[in-house]
Amino acid sequence: MKNLLALNWKMNKTPSEARSWAAELSERFEAGNAELVVMAPFVTISALAANLPAGVGLGAQDVSAHESGAYTGETSAAMLADLGVGYVVVGHSERREYHGETDAEVAAKAKLVQANGLVPIVCVGEKLDVREKGQQVASTLAQLSGSLEGVGADVVVAYEPVWAIGTGKTATAVAAEELAAAIRSALETRYGKKASDIRILYGGSVKPDNIASICAKPNVNGALVGGASLKVPDVLGMNEALKDI
Numbered sequence: 001m002k003n004l005l006a007l008n009w010k011m012n013k014t015p016s017e018a019r020s021w022a023a024e025l026s027e028r029f030e031a032g033n034a035e036l037v038v039m040a041p042f043v044t045i046s047a048l049a050a051n052l053p054a055g056v057g058l059g060a061q062d063v064s065a066h067e068s069g070a071y072t073g074e075t076s077a078a079m080l081a082d083l084g085v086g087y088v089v090v091g092h093s094e095r096r097e098y099h100g101e102t103d104a105e106v107a108a109k110a111k112l113v114q115a116n117g118l119v120p121i122v123c124v125g126e127k128l129d130v131r132e133k134g135q136q137v138a139s140t141l142a143q144l145s146g147s148l149e150g151v152g153a154d155v156v157v158a159y160e161p162v163w164a165i166g167t168g169k170t171a172t173a174v175a176a177e178e179l180a181a182a183i184r185s186a187l188e189t190r191y192g193k194k195a196s197d198i199r200i201l202y203g204g205s206v207k208p209d210n211i212a213s214i215c216a217k218p219n220v221n222g223a224l225v226g227g228a229s230l231k232v233p234d235v236l237g238m239n240e241a242l243k244d245i
Ligand code: PEP
Pocket: 008, 010, 160, 164, 165, 166, 167, 168, 203, 204, 205, 206, 224, 225, 226, 227, 228
């Protein structure tokens, strides 16, 4: 299965900056073994759509849990589909933490994403206190179960231990695989044979020098990357590092 490298810009880059980033990437980007997708702020998606090199897809970082109507400030899955977006992150820990998103809301968003022909990237992962108590597997699987309620198998799951996001602390490849294997097994229970085609990403301070060892693990099929997604040389480095995996 092709690794997915999902570049989560978070609230960074104006449309003009996004155009410059895409131009710089286009100069040196060579499509390799990994599938690349930029999870851009809503307002930069159009700027990127016109400037990304072939082989790099468009994504979004969130979506409304409602189909359409009187929800001021929201962006629907249908709007994202119309822009050419392929993947949508749902349930990122920053949305769960700062916007109080529940598993049920995450599942509602994922279902609408799928209903519009797009693929949700459903994020799960434990906080530091949970890991310190050794409860990371049970906690992450409980979150996964709630976040996938009624969601079809055409989904990507991102395991992102919250303590590793933006902190420079990365889970070891062994720890990432422990959770990815547990997630795979839960997906098998939920989706049967289709589970073997579901990509499980790792996220948390991934960089060019650690991506290969993590993605080489049998149940890890790519990475969700925040900080290292902003600079083109880092993206090229990660793309290169995934070439032989
Ligand atoms: C993320 O944004 O999901 C993420 C993993 O960020 P970082 O790579 O900066 O830890």
